[in-house]
Amino acid sequence: MNYYAALLPMKDEEKSKTYRPDHLAYLEEMEEQGKVFAKGRFTDGAGGLVIYQADSLEEAEVLVKADPYVEKGARNYEVHEWTMVLVGDKPQS
Structure with missing residues (x-):
């Protein structure tokens, strides 16, 4: 299982x-299915971020x-x- 950062910039308020x-x-x-690791909005109103857990970029x-x-939209x-x-943690090479 890998992590994928989904940036969700505001398009239409x-x-x-x-x-x-x-x-x-x-x-x-998605949380109940174990697919969301973290989530939150940007305090400046620019949108938000969701960290998904998935097997591939395509699944994410x-x-x-x-x-x-x-x-x-x-x-x-x-x-x-x-x-x-x-x-x-020490970064992995």
């Missing part, structure tokens, strides 16, 4: 407000595209594989 309950319900469902993109924010998205390094 009104749609974002409208679909927020659907987005949060979707993320809750499927998860992101199924988010109501993305489906309904409230947010754009960008997905990158992410290597987590905790403070005190």
Whole structure:
């Protein structure tokens, strides 16, 4: 299982407000399935970030595209594989 950072920059604030309950319900469902590691909004209103757990970039993109924010055009998205390094860990080569 790998980690994938999904950046969700704001595209349409009104749609974002409208679909927020659907987005949060979707993320809750993904959490229950063990697909979400972390999530949160940017405090400046620029959007948010979700760290997904998936077997591949393709699987992560499927998860992101199924988010109501993305489906309904409230947010754009960008997905990158992410290597987590905790403070005190030595980076892997």
